[in-house]
Amino acid sequence: MSDLTPKQHVALAAAQVVRSGMRLGLGSGSTVGLIVEALGERVQRGELRDLRVVVASRWTETKALAAGLTVVELNDVVQLDLAIDGADEVDPQRAMIKGGGGALLRERIVLYAARERLIAVDESKLVPHLGASWALPVEVVQFGWRVAEAALRALGTTPQLRRDGMQPFVTDEGNYILDCPFRLRAPQAQPGAAQGHDPHELDRALRAIPGVMDHGLFLGLADRVLVGQADGVREL
Missing domain, CATH: 3.40.50.1360 (Rossmann fold)
Structure with missing residues (x-):
């Protein structure tokens, strides 16, 4: 061994x-x-x-x-x-x-x-499917970040502002991160199986939100x- x-x-x-x-x-x-x-x-x-x-x-x-x-x-x-x-x-x-x-x-x-x-x-x-154990990080600009937070809630998640101690975590690019629990649809899911968000559709929806710089879904x-x-x- x-x-x-x-x-x-x-x-x-x-x-x-x-x-x-x-x-x-x-x-x-x-x-x-x-x-x-x-x-x-x-x-x-x-x-x-x-x-x-x-x-x-x-x-x-x-x-x-x-x-x-x-x-x-x-x-x-x-x-x-x-x-x-x-x-x-x-x-x-x-x-x-x-x-x-x-x-x-x-x-x-x-x-x-x-x-x-x-x-x-x-x-x-x-x-077996993305989102099984990790929330999806979404990187947002600091200006008006609560606008992006509200848009994310409308997608059916509960964003949490990532923190570094008592202060918001700030990326190397000077942005905030909202950690968003999503269940992503499993590849080749069987009929009748519990369904989640289609990864490609979620990718497009996230990129359409003003203030979202990137997200952690890598396809x-x-x-x-x-x-x-x-x-x-x-x-x-």
Whole structure:
């Protein structure tokens, strides 16, 4: 039995996908933090050279610099060879809920900019339908955020303003996050099964609300999903 946790297994596997000379995008979160450490060790051993890294959060930037990685601005490279990120939930069709760490807007941009998108999660993040264990984060501008909150309530959810202690949580882009419980329709749901929101319809409805900058529903943005287990890694 390995001494590694599922999260450590998948972080090491994801780090091995990276090649010298890549323009690499990195998301945010605890799994990405482990990937950053593994990449730093590969750089120190001379296995990776000329690696340029774009990060999706200030937290990841701090980790990457501490690991000895070269951090560059996305505007300076525009297109990435590979982006690696985690997720809070992944369904059987590789649709995701992201944003538990509050970096969803930048994470989406980094994934969008990449030729290949790799998601690394441990097996606890796999769900039969999105919304099974996580509320959907919705990032809104501070100006008139209660207007967006009211519109979200009209969609049948109960938004909760995310807080950092006593104060509202503020993203790296200076926005608030409303955490919204939604049950999303399961892929290929059987007739008569309990139905939820269609993910694509909800995506469109959220984007139509003035003041919503982004949301944590990530559809079609995972080319590969690596899943860490107690005995190693499998691909979804």
